[in-house]
Amino acid sequence: MRARRLRGGLRGWGGVGAMAFACALAVLFALLLPLVRSHGEGGGTGTGGHGVAHGSQARAAEECTEPWKQTLSPSGADGPTIDEIQNRRGEKRKLIVGVDQNSYRWGYRDPNSGGDAGLEGFDIDLVRRIAEDILGDRNAVQFKAITTDQRIPAIEDGWVDMVVRTMTISCDRLTEVAFSAPYFKTGQQVLAPKSSGITGYDKTLAGKKICTAAGSTALSTLKRDQKNGEPTADVDLDTTVPNQLDCLVRLQLGEVDAVVTDGALAASLAAQDPTVGLRGTPFTDDEYYGVAMQKDADDLVRRVNQILVEWRADDTRGWTYSYDRWLSQTMEDAAQWEPPEKPEYLRTS
The missing domain is CATH 3.40.190.10 (Periplasmic binding protein-like II)
Incomplete structure (x- = not known):
């Protein structure tokens, strides 16, 4: 062991104010809890033979x-x-x-x-x-x-x-x-302001800034699709955050145009803010x-x-x-x- 949109107003959560509260909690816990080492630093990841291990993992994933x-x-x-x-x-x-x-x-x-x-x-x-x-x-x-x-x-x-x-x-x-x-x-889905012209994972995202969580399936999927020009090659993926909630805050502040995450999580984000909603249907196979x-x-x-x-x-x-x-x-x-x-x-x- 070593080695989903809002059907009414938000119920008891408090909108943006609660977002700030939750973010403050996140900072507090980050200070109080032990630091998790990143990949490649000690633990089970190791450093010796890393290239060989990486190649083996890539082949296993492909198969x-x-x-x-x-x-x-x-x-x-x-x-x-x-x-x-x-x-x-x-x-x-x-x-x-x-x-x-x-x-x-x-x-x-x-x-x-x-x-x-x-x-x-x-x-x-x-x-x-x-x-x-x-x-x-x-x-x-x-x-x-x-x-x-x-x-x-x-x-x-x-x-x-x-x-x-x-x-x-x-x-x-x-x-x-x-x-x-x-x-x-679940499956990957787009979350955006209801007043925006974004209709889903399609060309309405062209030139838009999208927020994702670092290390998420959403980010890896978007990077893969961007290489193929799907849905567009000029989507801005530079905004990555530790948690999906941070993406909602960025969206509320107008710093990004849309969020991409698991549909189940996107629905939970939408439940916290009646001005945003899920756009289109899930664009990936079942996850x-x-x-x-x-x-x-x-x-x-x-x-x-x-x-x-x-x-x-x-x-x-x-x-x-x-x-x-x-x-x-x-x-x-x-x-x-x-x-x-x-x-x-x-x-x-």
């Missing part, structure tokens, strides 16, 4: 298809990784999880919730379900707020046991971390969120997959309960956001 199926079959058995977590003592006997604290309805701090504005949302429900299964206590979690581009380093460096942070399963990422079976299905873990944590991957099976089948406090509680009001079309189809487990080792 990969349907990455959301490349996971291990479910099992409730313990193993060395789970034993290490369960053997932690005292205050340290917690599941350590990298999460978001700025994604409305996914993983966020609601300043109107009272108390210490604890983390809540769809992803947080899943984290607590995992902790309850492994440690017998849904509150036995040490949350570590991380940015989009810190997700993989946090796992590789052993800073967290897993990351549950709207993380898309991709072929490139499978060369660095292991994923659970999918727990949510899937998974729980990310270290590549050699096979027992933990199998255990999380077993938990996901049970979470989806639970009619009282399972997937549907969490979806209805956190996401249903922000999504434009509930039918579009059904759980992923029955998982396939094609990875054998």
Whole structure:
């Protein structure tokens, strides 16, 4: 373990003022939490033979298809990784999880919730379900707020046991971390002011400034499409930020013309500001969120997959309960956001 637009006004969030509050929290946590090392600095990335490793990863990514199926079959058995977590003592006997604290309805701090504005949302429900299964206590979690581009380093460096942070399963990422079976299905989508002439991922983006999160699937997709002139070769992609919420702030300030991110996250951003909305339909094939873990944590991957099976089948406090509680009001079309189809487990080792 070492090695979705607004159906009414915003409910209790506070618009731009809450954005500033959330951003201030992000700065505070960045100061208080340990610094996650970037790629190439220590941890599991190493420096020796980097060119060879990079070449191997590139070849593996090119040969990969349907990455959301490349996971291990479910099992409730313990193993060395789970034993290490369960053997932690005292205050340290917690599941350590990298999460978001700025994604409305996914993983966020609601300043109107009272108390210490604890983390809540769809992803947080899943984290607590995992902790309850492994440690017998849904509150036995040490949350570590991380940015989009810190997700993989946090796992590789052993800073967290897993990351549950709207993380898309991709072929490139499978060369660095292991994923659970999918727990949510989405696709890339454009978010822009309703008063703008932007209609979707099309030529109305020509010459526009687009904001994305560093290390995101959106950014890699846009860079790839830009090389092919899709939808246009002159889109400005220079604005990258640590978190998707920062893109909404940039949009509100008029510093960018549009945001591109996962449709599920774009819907949550739109729910925070009635002047913006999703434009067009998702422009990528289906993408899937998974729980990310270290590549050699096979027992933990199998255990999380077993938990996901049970979470989806639970009619009282399972997937549907969490979806209805956190996401249903922000999504434009509930039918579009059904759980992923029955998982396939094609990875054998």
